[in-house]
Amino acid sequence: MTLPEHLIVFPGARIDGRRVRVEREPGTGQASGVGGFLAGPLPGAPEEAAYEFLHANQRLFKSTPQTLRELRVQHVSRSPAGYHVVFQQVHEGLPVEEAQASVHLTRDKRVHAARLRLSPQAAELDVQAMARDGINRDEAISIALQRVRVNRAQAEVLWAERVILAEKEAVIAWKVSLAIRERGAEWLLWVDARSGRVLRQRQVSIE
Amino acid sequence: MHKLNGLAVPLNRARVRAHTQMRGVIGSAGGFLTPPARLKPSEVALRFAQANRELLARAYALPGDRRSTPAHALLQPASVSRSPVGYHVQLQQTYQDIPIYTGLATLHMTRERSVYLYTSDLYPELPEVEAGKAGQLSAAQALEALGGVLPWQGRTRLEPLCSQVYLPYEGSLRLVWCVDLSLSARTPIETDLSRSADWRAFVDAYSGQVLQLLDTSLYGRAWGRVFYPNPVVSLQDRDLPWHAQVPARAYRRVRLARLDESGYLAGAYADTGATANRVQRPDGMFFYERGQTGFLEVMAYCFVTRVMEWLRRLGWSGLFARPLRINAGAPLGDYSKFLPQSWEVHLGTGRVMDAEDASIILHELAHAIQEAQVTGWGNCHRDLPVRAMGEGFADWLATLYFAEARRTFHPTYVGDWDARGYDPPAHYLRRVDMDKTVADWQGQEHADGEIWSAALWEMYLRLGGDSAQEKTRKRARHTALQIVLTSHLYLSDGRRDTLTYSHGLSALLDADRFSSAEVTSPGPHAELIRDVFAKRSIEVENP
Numbered sequence: 001m002t003l004p005e006h007l008i009v010f011p012g013a014r015i016d017g018r019r020v021r022v023e024r025e026p027g028t029g030q031a032s033g034v035g036g037f038l039a040g041p042l043p044g045a046p047e048e049a050a051y052e053f054l055h056a057n058q059r060l061f062k063s064t065p066q067t068l069r070e071l072r073v074q075h076v077s078r079s080p081a082g083y084h085v086v087f088q089q090v091h092e093g094l095p096v097e098e099a100q101a102s103v104h105l106t107r108d109k110r111v112h113a114a115r116l117r118l119s120p121q122a123a124e125l126d127v128q129a130m131a132r133d134g135i136n137r138d139e140a141i142s143i144a145l146q147r148v149r150v151n152r153a154q155a156e157v158l159w160a161e162r163v164i165l166a167e168k169e170a171v172i173a174w175k176v177s178l179a180i181r182e183r184g185a186e187w188l189l190w191v192d193a194r195s196g197r198v199l200r201q202r203q204v205s206i207e
Numbered sequence: 208m209h210k211l212n213g214l215a216v217p218l219n220r221a222r223v224r225a226h227t228q229m230r231g232v233i234g235s236a237g238g239f240l241t242p243p244a245r246l247k248p249s250e251v252a253l254r255f256a257q258a259n260r261e262l263l264a265r266a267y268a269l270p271g272d273r274r275s276t277p278a279h280a281l282l283q284p285a286s287v288s289r290s291p292v293g294y295h296v297q298l299q300q301t302y303q304d305i306p307i308y309t310g311l312a313t314l315h316m317t318r319e320r321s322v323y324l325y326t327s328d329l330y331p332e333l334p335e336v337e338a339g340k341a342g343q344l345s346a347a348q349a350l351e352a353l354g355g356v357l358p359w360q361g362r363t364r365l366e367p368l369c370s371q372v373y374l375p376y377e378g379s380l381r382l383v384w385c386v387d388l389s390l391s392a393r394t395p396i397e398t399d400l401s402r403s404a405d406w407r408a409f410v411d412a413y414s415g416q417v418l419q420l421l422d423t424s425l426y427g428r429a430w431g432r433v434f435y436p437n438p439v440v441s442l443q444d445r446d447l448p449w450h451a452q453v454p455a456r457a458y459r460r461v462r463l464a465r466l467d468e469s470g471y472l473a474g475a476y477a478d479t480g481a482t483a484n485r486v487q488r489p490d491g492m493f494f495y496e497r498g499q500t501g502f503l504e505v506m507a508y509c510f511v512t513r514v515m516e517w518l519r520r521l522g523w524s525g526l527f528a529r530p531l532r533i534n535a536g537a538p539l540g541d542y543s544k545f546l547p548q549s550w551e552v553h554l555g556t557g558r559v560m561d562a563e564d565a566s567i568i569l570h571e572l573a574h575a576i577q578e579a580q581v582t583g584w585g586n587c588h589r590d591l592p593v594r595a596m597g598e599g600f601a602d603w604l605a606t607l608y609f610a611e612a613r614r615t616f617h618p619t620y621v622g623d624w625d626a627r628g629y630d631p632p633a634h635y636l637r638r639v640d641m642d643k644t645v646a647d648w649q650g651q652e653h654a655d656g657e658i659w660s661a662a663l664w665e666m667y668l669r670l671g672g673d674s675a676q677e678k679t680r681k682r683a684r685h686t687a688l689q690i691v692l693t694s695h696l697y698l699s700d701g702r703r704d705t706l707t708y709s710h711g712l713s714a715l716l717d718a719d720r721f722s723s724a725e726v727t728s729p730g731p732h733a734e735l736i737r738d739v740f741a742k743r744s745i746e747v748e749n750p
Contacts, residue, residue: 006727006728007726007727009727035717038726038727074582075582075699077580077696077699079692079693079696079718079722080522080689080693080718080722081693081696081717081718081720081721081722082721084696084697084699086699086700098703100699100700101700102697102699102700104696104697104717104721106721106726110726112717112721112726113697113717115700116700117700156549158548158549159548177548179546179548179549181481181549181553182538183539184537184539184542184544184546184553184555185544185546186546186547186548186549188548188586202586202587202588204546204547204548204583204585204586205544205545205546205547206544206545206547206574206585206594206597207542207543207544207545207653
């Protein structure tokens with residue numbers, strides 16, 4: 001996101017979406033990032049200030065109170081530029097894949113940029129109902145092993161957890177992390193928690 | 208060697224050396240041999256000390272000595288060690304039954320108990336403030352005072368050990384509480400004080416001031432031998448054959464910092480525990496050469512630790528929540544890999560092993576650094592720009608770290624020793640000065656990474672990296688690194704697959720602007736950065 005020569009200053013957490021630079025999702029046109037301003041300084045710890053900013057501007061981002069309530073602080077980093085707070089969207093205790101928000105603050109805790117990629121459809125999912133009659137963790141692991149053509153002796157299951165995968169529609173999936181050390185390979189696989197279908201797989205080891 | 212008739216050593220016949228720290232105090236004496244004795248080594252040591260009052264120092268007495276009054280420090284046997292040479296007896300200096308920290312004298316004697324060497328750290332003065340005066344803190348009060356400096360509450364793995372000692376401090380002896388703590392990490396790890404470590408603290412027993420804080424988990428001193436960064440560069444021989452006998456001048460002796468006390472190459476940032484047949488040297492002497500077991504481990508441990516310490520000094524402490532596990536000789540063929548979920552680096556084999564070339568180690572380490580900054584950085588398809596930016600950053604960091612060592616030879620090469628083992632042999636794996644633009648995009652992360660690395664490298668040069676002045680070059684290196692590492696944090700949301708080079712450029716401009724004192728204006732290097740990237744057809748969107 002390009003910054004203008006001079007930033008527009010807002011004394012509080014709320015910004016005027018018509019005056020700042022807004023980046024929009026290509027498909028939906030929804031605001032996914034803002035910059036070109038300074039909001040605050042805001043009180044409290046960096047994560048508190050960041051949350052206050054998201055809350056004050058929820059209409060601009062078209063985020064619902066429930067979605068904001070379900071944000072969890074994933075990471076607070078310090079840099080020469082200030083603070084960088086990353087929130088993870090969760091719903092009924094399950095993390096929503098790639099649904100995060102980042103808020104960037106100066107050293108004196110003035111917000112100057114934020115990006116959101118939250119999933120409203122994930123926030124409406126009935127997790128209890130979706131999880132009924134699905135596959136269990138062991139079955140998901142077996143399916144993942146089959147997909148990468150290894151058996152349990154050849155691969156180490158690093159972890160397996162349920163997540164919400166929000167692509168065309170939101171579904172609950174088992175996210176399985178596998179390491180095949182003799183090949184120096186690591187895999188992440190998302191297995192539909194109801195049907196057992198492999199929805200996505202990625203080799204995440206990097207050369 | 209002067210053979211003596213008794214235990215008294217005439218100073219004019221001994222080889223006497225002054226203490227290196229305390230003026231007017233004898234630090235060691237040798238070149239003599241006292242007669243054999245049929246006494247316990249500790250008894251011989253005490254008698255030697257009695258017979259050589261002039262040699263030892265002043266301000267102390269010995270058990271049974273008429274001078275053994277509360278006004279004088281005492282010497283008491285503290286330990287007796289046996290070795291193939293004979294016996295080694297340590298005498299501890301105490302005052303009113305309280306030990307003087309590091310106040311030790313050591314007597315070395317043959318198997319026949321003939322003393323041949325004396326070394327001393329005895330402190331020559333008496334304490335100014337003694338124990339037992341009004342206002343002395345209890346151990347609990349000292350621990351409470353310590354908590355203000357080292358947050359230890361709720362982190363102890365073992366019960367804190369508190370003992371009183373006299374500490375030589377700024378020219379006098381201070382009565383202190385010596386506190387030993389074994390602490391687990393406090394998350395998030397923001398400073399070194401948050402790390403998992405063993406600490407020894409000295410708290411003034413009257414004022415509560417913390418006089419010294421020592422990370423005792425670092426006490427092990429270890430050394431090793433490495434290529435710096437590889438023999439092609441250190442010998443300045445671009446055609447060095449992979450099977451050459453590498454001469455001794457290609458190696459550099461280095462200190463291996465931040466090791467724990469296991470005797471393995473395991474420490475704060477790196478642990479070679481994933482390596483088969485790993486070496487263990489309790490003496491800390493990891494001197495190996497190419498082809499010997501242990502050499503690859505030393506290379507990997509050394510350079511991971513050095514880079515992480517470098518980043519820590521620049522303010523990037525606490526990047527790694529746990530040490531990076533390393534397999535220094537992974538049977539992967541001539542490929543090295545970073546496994547983010549396992550938090551491991553696997554360094555491959557080949558005619559030149561990957562770990563023999565520090566630029567390969569640093570490339571993989573850079574992936575780990577990026578993952579530590581932005582969880583799941585590479586968690587997307589391999590043909591996407593974000594993966595190429597990761598590869599470009601990894602090549603750039605590997606060359607930037609060695610910018611001074613490579614200044615006059617192969618300054619922009621990555622893997623110039625590793626490549627000597629290719630078939631046919633090559634002169635580099637990749638370079639960071641390729642003349643590529645986005646028009647050369649191939650959809651292959653390493654090849655496309657050369658667009659990004661070349662832009663970062665030119666940015667470093669134009670910040671002053673091409674200066675003839677070393678100070679200017681180092682400042683440029685520092686500035687470039689701060690901008691690039693900070694920029695990663697502006698890309699730390701969930702949109703990996705939609706990230707482009709343009710986003711990466713915007714992040715660099717953000718990092719530059721908001722790291723400066725005046726954030727309302729564009730960053731001090733904005734024009735330079737835009738220009739460098741524009742040459743590669745990388746521009747910010749919607750300018």
